[in-house]
Amino acid sequence: MLRSRFRPVAVLLPLVLLTAGCGGGGGQTEIKVFAAASLTAAFNKLGEDYAAANSGTRVTFNFAGSQALATQIQQGAPADVFASADVTNMDKVKDLVSLPQVFASNRLQIIVAAGNPKGVKGLADLARDDLKVVLAAPEVPAGKYAEQALDKAGVTVEPVSLEDDVKSAVGKVRLGEADAAIVYVTDVAAGGDKVEGVDIPADQNVPATYPIATVKASTHQRQAQAFVDLVRSAQSQGVLQSFGFLPPPIS
Amino acid sequence: MTGAPRRRRAGASSAAPIPFVVLAALAVGFLALPLVGLLAQTPWRRLADELAAPQVRLALRLSLVCSLGAVGISLLVGLPLAFMLARVDFPGRNLVRALTTLPMVLPPVVGGVALLLAFGRRGVAGQWLDRAFGITLPFTTMGAILAEAFVAMPFLVITTEAGLRAMDRRFEDAAATLGAGRWTTFRRVTLPLIAPSLGAGTALCWARALGEFGATITFAGNLPGSTQTMPLAVYLALENDLEAAIALSLVLLAVSLAVLIALRDRWFPTA
Numbered sequence: 001m002l003r004s005r006f007r008p009v010a011v012l013l014p015l016v017l018l019t020a021g022c023g024g025g026g027g028q029t030e031i032k033v034f035a036a037a038s039l040t041a042a043f044n045k046l047g048e049d050y051a052a053a054n055s056g057t058r059v060t061f062n063f064a065g066s067q068a069l070a071t072q073i074q075q076g077a078p079a080d081v082f083a084s085a086d087v088t089n090m091d092k093v094k095d096l097v098s099l100p101q102v103f104a105s106n107r108l109q110i111i112v113a114a115g116n117p118k119g120v121k122g123l124a125d126l127a128r129d130d131l132k133v134v135l136a137a138p139e140v141p142a143g144k145y146a147e148q149a150l151d152k153a154g155v156t157v158e159p160v161s162l163e164d165d166v167k168s169a170v171g172k173v174r175l176g177e178a179d180a181a182i183v184y185v186t187d188v189a190a191g192g193d194k195v196e197g198v199d200i201p202a203d204q205n206v207p208a209t210y211p212i213a214t215v216k217a218s219t220h221q222r223q224a225q226a227f228v229d230l231v232r233s234a235q236s237q238g239v240l241q242s243f244g245f246l247p248p249p250i251s
Numbered sequence: 252m253t254g255a256p257r258r259r260r261a262g263a264s265s266a267a268p269i270p271f272v273v274l275a276a277l278a279v280g281f282l283a284l285p286l287v288g289l290l291a292q293t294p295w296r297r298l299a300d301e302l303a304a305p306q307v308r309l310a311l312r313l314s315l316v317c318s319l320g321a322v323g324i325s326l327l328v329g330l331p332l333a334f335m336l337a338r339v340d341f342p343g344r345n346l347v348r349a350l351t352t353l354p355m356v357l358p359p360v361v362g363g364v365a366l367l368l369a370f371g372r373r374g375v376a377g378q379w380l381d382r383a384f385g386i387t388l389p390f391t392t393m394g395a396i397l398a399e400a401f402v403a404m405p406f407l408v409i410t411t412e413a414g415l416r417a418m419d420r421r422f423e424d425a426a427a428t429l430g431a432g433r434w435t436t437f438r439r440v441t442l443p444l445i446a447p448s449l450g451a452g453t454a455l456c457w458a459r460a461l462g463e464f465g466a467t468i469t470f471a472g473n474l475p476g477s478t479q480t481m482p483l484a485v486y487l488a489l490e491n492d493l494e495a496a497i498a499l500s501l502v503l504l505a506v507s508l509a510v511l512i513a514l515r516d517r518w519f520p521t522a
Contacts, residue, residue, distance in 0.1 A: 067490040132390065137473065139490045160390035161472025162479075164487060172472070176373040177389045 030058045031223045032078055034069040036085035036210065037165040038106065038142065038183075041190045042243040043083070049239070050230050057223045065140040065165035066090075073097075073215060080218040081227050083210060085166075086141035090211045100211035103232050104245040106184045107205050108142075108149050109197040111173050118179050120198050123153040126180060134169050134178040135159045142166035145206040146182035153204040170195070184208065186244035207249060286504070293501055294494045301498035309476050310484035311502065314461060317392065317480055321399035321460035322407075322453060329407045329456075330449070334437075336408070337415035348412075355405045362401055363469025370397065370470075394471035395478045403460035407452040414448020415441070451514055458510045462503065 035043050040063045047059040066089040073079050073093045082097055084090040090100045112120050126133050136143030150157055163169040170187045172178040174194050188197035212231055214224040230236055336348055354362055370377040370388045380386045388394040426436040464482040471478040481503055488496040
């Protein structure tokens with residue numbers, strides 16, 4: 001049983017531990033970058049570049065569907081930078097972020113197993129009964145773009161699943177559970193040897209634009225802005241293009 | 252809760268150290284506040300409309316079908332497994348028990364991946380199912396049922412096994428002495444005696460199946476009407492329609508409360 005002289009200690013100890021956890025280890029700042037799932041590989045590389053150029057600042061990433069990230073930021077998640085795979089989700093949080101800048105664009109491709117065993121030649125094939133097609137959910141930018149592309153091509157697809165981000169759609173094809181999915185060119189490039197891409201002609205394709213912005217509530221504005229600047233630098237554009245991204249569209 | 256241990260004298264509660272009172276209050280606040288938040292944000296006026304939306308009805312119905320299916324499978328094979336674990340001393344029994352408990356501690360997403368590698372189109376067993384019968388489980392309602400059963404069955408097995416171990420076996424012996432066969436003894440004597448544990452296990456199993464998310468979305472995917480159960484619908488609704496997500500969450504909360512109330516005598520003995 002606790003005697004009275006221990007009481008203050010027992011009450012205060014957890015509080016002390018709690019506050020110690022919030023203080024952070026002296027000097028090392030951390031910025032949290034919320035980025036669309038399709039940026040995973042490219043941003044991990046840019047994160048390394050950033051850490052090399054800014055000693056004392058660490059970047060941690062939260063990769064997910066842009067729609068999920070926008071919701072998290074609306075609900076007050078501690079983000080310093082937000083990079084979305086579409087303008088719609090950036091608009092959802094426009095009051096919470098600084099002026100967004102488009103830094104890259106992307107195109108859609110059909111992802112199939114390596115060797116294209118089912119002989120998929122274009123969007124029209126995705127309506128075939130013998131194909132299991134997965135799409136990203138319509139809430140996800142990639143899913144919305146895919147819907148638009150299918151509309152343009154006049155093709156009706158009955159997907160077997162609507163995945164909650166574009167990487168899950170890639171995963172289903174990689175595992176062989178699905179025969180095809182509509183994803184970004186960059187996802188096919190990042191998908192490895194087990195998959196390959198089937199091009200979608202320009203008149204059916206939908207360009208994805210990627211805006212980036214610092215989050216107003218961030219307590220590391222300087223470091224956050226430095227990350228945005230790094231992403232938009234000429235050197236990083238080279239990195240992004242090595243992962244299959246295109247330069248931002250000229251508007 | 253109220254006066255459960257009669258051995259203690261009334262007024263004994265004053266012995267709790269004050270720090271405990273403070274920390275316990277913190278714990279209660281921590282557990283209760285999210286529920287308060289959910290209720291405070293509920294769009295009560297539009298609740299009926301939200302729940303009547305076609306996708307919501309679809310998800311509700313599918314959740315019932317899948318969770319009841321999972322309970323059915325769990326009863327069919329889980330009850331015999333509980334009996335074997337409780338009564339039969341076979342080699343490797345502890346290993347089997349550990350294996351049975353594994354899905355309770357395994358992250359459900361990992362369970363989903365494991366199910367894909369086993370029952371997927373290229374999986375160890377799935378390949379054979381596809382070739383021999385043309386059956387593929389991922390992206391089907393049956394797949395969602397299996398994912399839920401995988402995660403929920405241990406709750407039934409463990410609870411029922413405990414009931415089988417705790418019951419007075421002399422009743423079974425008496426039945427056997429009077430000439431009842433093993434099956435008759437089980438049906439007429441054992442089953443009624445373990446009914447409370449079996450009921451509790453079934454309710455827990457059902458509640459767990461109803462709330463299943465990770466294994467289902469990983470193994471069965473997400474398609475309204477065939478694999479999009481309530482938790483999946485909540486998760487996706489959260490991203491573009493917060494009020495619909497809250498309405499769906501409220502239904503799941505009501506179901507969980509109903510299970511708790513149904514089991515209150517077991518967990519919070521009042522006599």
